[in-house]
Amino acid sequence: MSEAYRTFHGYSVGNQLLAMLQCHERGIPPGPINTYPGWQKLGRQVKRGEKAITLCMPVTEKKRKPKIDAAALRTASFTGKEESQVEPEPEAKVEEYSRYFVYRPHWFVLAQTEGEEFKYPELPDWSKDRALSTLNIREVPFDWPDGNTLGYASGRDIAVSPLSPLPYRTLFHEVGHVELRHTDRSLTDGPQLSRSLREAEAESVALLCLETLGLDGGPYARGYIQSWLAGETIPEKSAQKIFAAADRILRAGSKSGGGG
Numbered sequence: 001m002s003e004a005y006r007t008f009h010g011y012s013v014g015n016q017l018l019a020m021l022q023c024h025e026r027g028i029p030p031g032p033i034n035t036y037p038g039w040q041k042l043g044r045q046v047k048r049g050e051k052a053i054t055l056c057m058p059v060t061e062k063k064r065k066p067k068i069d070a071a072a073l074r075t076a077s078f079t080g081k082e083e084s085q086v087e088p089e090p091e092a093k094v095e096e097y098s099r100y101f102v103y104r105p106h107w108f109v110l111a112q113t114e115g116e117e118f119k120y121p122e123l124p125d126w127s128k129d130r131a132l133s134t135l136n137i138r139e140v141p142f143d144w145p146d147g148n149t150l151g152y153a154s155g156r157d158i159a160v161s162p163l164s165p166l167p168y169r170t171l172f173h174e175v176g177h178v179e180l181r182h183t184d185r186s187l188t189d190g191p192q193l194s195r196s197l198r199e200a201e202a203e204s205v206a207l208l209c210l211e212t213l214g215l216d217g218g219p220y221a222r223g224y225i226q227s228w229l230a231g232e233t234i235p236e237k238s239a240q241k242i243f244a245a246a247d248r249i250l251r252a253g254s255k256s257g258g259g260g
Contacts, residue, residue, distance in 0.1 A: 015055045016243055022053050023109060031110035032118065039108060043116030050112040052105035060099045126213055128171065131253030137178055153177040155185070169206050169217030172249065176205030179245035200228040201238050208246035 023030045033053060036046055110118055132139060142159040144152055151160045151170040158174040160167055177183055182198050193201075207221040234242070 018055060019053055028109055029111045033107050033109050035106050039113050044113040045115050046108050046113050053107040054103050054105040055107055056101050056103050058099055059102055125255050126253040131249055134252035153183050155183055166217040168215050169210055169221060172206035172209040173202050175249055176202035176245055179248055180241055196228045200225050201242055204242045205246045209249055212250055
């Protein structure tokens with residue numbers, strides 16, 4: 001999951017998972033992804049025989065239909081005519097738009113190309129204060145008496161212990177709880193998540209954020225996730241929530257995606 005996010009974070013959550021699955025199924029090393037023309041602009045050529053990666057893309061269609069004069073339509077309603085019996089205005093048309101999604105094989109991973117050296121784009125500067133402000137999350141003083149607790153979240157408030165050996169890991173974990181809506185008291189209907197899954201989800205968000213930003217704590221986060229999962233796997237629905245929450249946190253704190 002962390003590999004998928006680091007590699008494909010510019011794409012939607014669904015496309016991140018879709019691209020990673022196809023890479024694993026074909027034995028292709030995950031990497032930056034682009035269209036055939038896109039790689040050509042970067043001085044790289046898709047290798048002969050390589051099969052494109054399929055992603056989901058939006059398609060918008062514009063349709064033009066004859067325009068019915070409003071006055072004529074009102075007159076027709078009094079005479080008992082249907083709208084289909086009203087003559088449209090000559091040469092007058094109304095534009096309508098419809099949007100739907102299709103799957104198209106238009107993308108190739110870096111490992112499927114050859115040519116000029118590819119330089120990975122720099123990650124945008126990330127600011128904790130900018131992220132919390134954008135997400136409307138407040139950091140409050142840590143006042144928990146339990147020495148084993150390194151952080152906690154309540155509503156949209158979080159607290160990180162000054163004794164935490166990995167403060168950013170704790171920060172992302174608690175912000176993850178908030179963004180995953182684990183602390184939303186209004187969610188009283190529907191099945192409740194077990195504590196083990198809640199903790200695994202929040203720590204997965206922390207893992208994605210840590211590794212995307214190149215911060216310490218990844219091995220600790222992996223161990224924490226494995227201990228809470230106890231041999232189980234993360235459900236697909238949880239994986240989608242995790243990717244989406246990590247994406248919001250990272251974008252909120254970046255110069256290009258956050259506030260300020």
